[in-house]
Amino acid sequence: MKNSRYRDKSLKPGYGILFKSWESFFTRRLFHRVQDCWNRPIASSPGAHIQVMERITKDGNKSFQTTGNLIPAMNVGSYNYLGFADDWKETCRKDVMESVDKFPLSMASSRMDFGTISYHKELEERVARFVGKEAAIVYAMGYGTNSSTIPAIMGSESLIISDSLNHTSIVNGSRASASNIRVFTHNDIDQLERVLREAIIKGQPRHHRPWKKILVMVEGIYSMEGDICRLPEIVQVCKKYKAYLYVDEAHSIGALGKSGRGVCEQTGVDPNDVGKL
Numbered sequence: 067m068k069n070s071r072y073r074d075k076s077l078k079p080g081y082g083i084l085f086k087s088w089e090s091f092f093t094r095r096l097f098h099r100v101q102d103c104w105n106r107p108i109a110s111s112p113g114a115h116i117q118v119m120e121r122i123t124k125d126g127n128k129s130f131q132t133t134g135n136l137i138p139a140m141n142v143g144s145y146n147y148l149g150f151a152d153d154w155k156e157t158c159r160k161d162v163m164e165s166v167d168k169f170p171l172s173m174a175s176s177r178m179d180f181g182t183i184s185y186h187k188e189l190e191e192r193v194a195r196f197v198g199k200e201a202a203i204v205y206a207m208g209y210g211t212n213s214s215t216i217p218a219i220m221g222s223e224s225l226i227i228s229d230s231l232n233h234t235s236i237v238n239g240s241r242a243s244a245s246n247i248r249v250f251t252h253n254d255i256d257q258l259e260r261v262l263r264e265a266i267i268k269g270q271p272r273h274h275r276p277w278k279k280i281l282v283m284v285e286g287i288y289s290m291e292g293d294i295c296r297l298p299e300i301v302q303v304c305k306k307y308k309a310y311l312y313v314d315e316a317h318s319i320g321a322l323g324k325s326g327r328g329v330c331e332q333t334g335v336d337p338n339d340v341g342k343l
């Protein structure tokens with residue numbers, strides 16, 4: 067790599083090369099030049115309005131120095147349905163600060179790497195009780211939940227039937243599983259039933275043996291459209307054809323239902339009818 071024409075001339079002495087040849091093309095030619103458009107540090111809680119820290123660069127955006135000035139800005143990059151992120155009503159600030167004193171901040175990372183603490187367990191028990199299920203697993207990231215859970219529960223000889231407007235984490239999780247995938251038109255129950263019936267009649271590709279498992283995947287509230295899934299009808303179809311049902315409630319837990327228990331509470335569906343046959 068020493069004489070490579072791709073060698074990054076800004077590489078500091080004593081540091082290794084992170085990328086080989088063309089692998090660094092994006093970083094060198096694009097990312098460094100435009101990176102000030104994102105990853106902007108803020109000096110406030112991430113509520114509806116934020117204080118962005120002003121920065122300058124002397125090396126074409128490779129590094130930045132903050133000036134000490136704060137730029138007031140509107141936050142259109144994150145959501146905060148429950149108000150926990152800016153907490154102007156003081157819902158959880160005291161508890162958060164207490165736990166930050168007790169536990170390292172790295173506890174917000176992957177538990178596989180950083181371990182499980184008593185708060186994780188307590189949270190899982192509470193979440194399970196809250197949504198009316200026998201148990202829960204808490205992940206640090208919504209995207210990671212779908213992209214790691216779906217391959218874990220679905221394998222070869224199984225079929226995923228996915229709403230056409232499902233989030234990209236569901237799409238990628240489904241693709242990462244060894245499962246077959248069919249898509250039905252968004253919230254169209256008749257089409258869901260047609261796809262299910264046809265899949266069951268035809269069975270698996272080539273040898274036509276029955277599917278080992280069929281999973282219908284929908285969302286509680288669809289993030290880009292804002293509409294709610296027709297859960298009671300979807301549950302009926304799943305029960306009729308003995309398919310499992312997976313409901314991603316990223317936007318509906320806390321936001322729907324009289325006590326915030328999500329789309330089941332909102333539509334009067336028994337939580338036991340989600341997940342199980």
Ligand SMILES: Cc1ncc(COP(=O)(O)O)c(C=O)c1O
Pocket residue numbers: 207208209210212233235285289314316317
């Ligand atoms: C339905 C749905 N599932 C999962 C995710 C991923 O969640 P996160 O952004 O917390 O990783 C999103 C993100 O908006 C979503 O809309």
